[in-house]
Amino acid sequence: MNSGDELFRRDFEITRADLVAYAGASGDQNPIHQDDDAARAAGLPGVIAHGMYTMGLAARAVTEWAGGPERITELTARFAKPVVVPADAPATVTVVGTVRRLHDDGAVEIAMTATSGADKVLAPARATVAAAS
Amino acid sequence: MLNRAYIGRRLPATTPVEITEEAVAAFAAALGETGGHIPPTFLISLTLPASDALIDDPDFGLDFSRVLHREQRFSHHRPLRIGERVSCTVQVEDVKVVAGNELLTLRTEVTAEDSEPVATVSTVLFVAAGGDDEEQSVAARGDDVEQSADVTPGVAAGAARSPEPARGGEAS
Numbered sequence: 216m217n218s219g220d221e222l223f224r225r226d227f228e229i230t231r232a233d234l235v236a237y238a239g240a241s242g243d244q245n246p247i248h249q250d251d252d253a254a255r256a257a258g259l260p261g262v263i264a265h266g267m268y269t270m271g272l273a274a275r276a277v278t279e280w281a282g283g284p285e286r287i288t289e290l291t292a293r294f295a296k297p298v299v300v301p302a303d304a305p306a307t308v309t310v311v312g313t314v315r316r317l318h319d320d321g322a323v324e325i326a327m328t329a330t331s332g333a334d335k336v337l338a339p340a341r342a343t344v345a346a347a348s
Numbered sequence: 349m350l351n352r353a354y355i356g357r358r359l360p361a362t363t364p365v366e367i368t369e370e371a372v373a374a375f376a377a378a379l380g381e382t383g384g385h386i387p388p389t390f391l392i393s394l395t396l397p398a399s400d401a402l403i404d405d406p407d408f409g410l411d412f413s414r415v416l417h418r419e420q421r422f423s424h425h426r427p428l429r430i431g432e433r434v435s436c437t438v439q440v441e442d443v444k445v446v447a448g449n450e451l452l453t454l455r456t457e458v459t460a461e462d463s464e465p466v467a468t469v470s471t472v473l474f475v476a477a478g479g480d481d482e483e484q485s486v487a488a489r490g491d492d493v494e495q496s497a498d499v500t501p502g503v504a505a506g507a508a509r510s511p512e513p514a515r516g517g518e519a520s
Contacts, residue, residue, distance in 0.1 A: 227380070236378035240371070241393045266417050267392050271379040274388040278381070284388045284427065291421040 222312045222325060223280045227272045228305035229264050229298060237268050251302070263297035269308055269336055270294075273327050276310040277342045288322070289343035296334040306331055312342070321346025350450055350475065351409050354402075354440045362398045364433035364461055372430060386428050392420070395456040395469045398436035402454070408440075410452070411478065418451065419472035425465045433461050441470070450475040 234248045243265055246253035251261045270292040278284045300306045308331045315326035322345045329337035371393070372386050381387055403410055428434075435458075442453040452475055458467040 233378060233380070236374070240374040240378045242397060267389060267420065268379070270420060271387055271389045275379055275381050278385055278388060279383065283383070284385045284424075287388050288424050289422070290388050290424075291419070293419045294417055 216314055216317065216323065218314050218316060220314045222314060222323075223276055224309070224311045225272075225276045225279075227275075227308045227310065229268065229272075229300050229308060230305045231262065231300055231302055234262065234264060234268065234300060237265055237271075241265070241267065243267070259297060260299050262300050262302070264300050264306065264308075266292075266294035266297075269298055269329055270340070272308055273310050273329050273337060273340050274342070276312060276327070277325060277344065280312065281344045286345040286347065287342055288345050289324075289341070291342075292329075292337045292340040294336070295338040296331075296336045298331045298334075298336050308336065315341065318343075349409060350443050350452060351407055352443060354408050355443055357440050359399070359401050359438045361435045361437045361459075362394075364435045365394055366433045367428060367430055369430050386430070388422060388424065389420075390428065391422065391458055391467055391469055394434070395436055395438070395458065396471065398456055399438045399454055399471075402438060402440070410475065414476040414478060416474040416476070417471070418474040419470075421470040423468040423470075425467055428466060434458050434466055435461075448477040450477075 231249070238244050238248055247257050247259060247263060248265050249262060254260070254262045270290075273292060274287070274290055277287055277290070281287060298306050298308060308329055310327055310329050312325045312327045314323060316324040318324065322343055325342045325344065327337065327340040327342065328335060329340060367386075372390060375390050375393060376382075376385065376387050379387055402408055403412055437457045437459070439455045439457075440452070441455040442451075444451040452473045454471045454473070456469045456471070457465065458469060460466055
C-alpha cells in the first residue's frame with residue numbers, strides 16, 4: 216500500500232425516504248431535509264440531505280473497506296456543498312478513498328472525496344484506520 | 349456575537365444514556381448500513397442534544413437560526429458497545445471570527461460510566477453575522493465564505509422567519 220493508492224470507490228443513492236428515516240433516527244427533524252418549501256425559504260434549491268447523512272455514507276464506505284468500524288479511530292469532514300435530493304429521483308454521492316499517509320504504527324490515513332454531480336460535497340474528509348491487531 | 353467569556357466553559361455531564369440496539373439499528377438502516385455495525389457517526393445523535401443547554405442559554409448569544417454545520421470530527425478512543433451507558437460533557441472550545449462571521453467549536457467528551465474515555469466529538473458551527481443584512485438567507489451567506497457549510501436546523505426557521513423555534517435539528 217502506497218500513498219495515493221485508491222482503496223475504495225462507492226456510489227450511494229440518497230432518496231427522500233432515506234432522509235425521513237435518518238431524521239427520525241438522528242433526531243434532526245429540520246424541515247429543510249424533508250420539505251421543499253422549507254428548503255426554498257432557507258435559500259436552497261430544494262430539499263437537501265443532512266450533512267451528517269453524507270458523512271455517514273463516507274463512514275459506511277470506510278467501514279465496509281475496513282471490515283467493520285472497530286479500527287476506525289478518526290473521522291473528519293467539512294461540509295462544503297449541500298446535496299440536493301429531488302422528490303422523484305435519488306441523488307447520487309460518490310465516495311472515493313485513497314491512501315493519504317501510512318503511519319509508523321501501521322495505521323492508514325485515508326483521504327476521501329465525496330462528490331454529487333459536479334460538486335465536492337465533503338472537502339476535505341478523512342479517516343484513520345488502525346492496523347489490524 | 350457569542351459571549352467570549354464562555355470559551356473554555358464546560359456544561360455539566362449529561363445523564364448517562366444507554367446505547368440501545370434499536371437506536372443503533374435505526375440509525376444504521378437509515379444510512380443503508382446492513383453489516384450489523386455501529387455507524388462511526390452514531391454518537392452525533394447524543395452529542396448535539398447534549399449541547400441544548402448552551403443553545404438555550406441567552407447569555408451565550410447563540411442564535412440557532414443563523415447556524416450552519418461546517419465541520420465534524422470523531423476521535424474514537426475505543427469501540428462503542430451496545431448496551432453500555434455513556435454520558436457527554438460539552439465544552440466551548442473556541443470562537444473564531446472569519447470575515448465578520450463566527451466559527452464556534454464545541455468539543456464533547458463521551459465517557460463510559462466507569463469514566464473510561466470512549467470518544468471525543470468536535471463540531472464546528474458557522475454562525476452568520478447578524479445586523480443590517482439579516483434579511484439575506486443564511487444559506488446564501490454561507491456560500492460567500494470560502495467553504496460553505498451544511499445548512500443546519502435553525503436555518504430554515506431563521507430565513508423563513510418561522511415562529512417555530514430553531515430546534516429539532518441540531519444534528520444536521
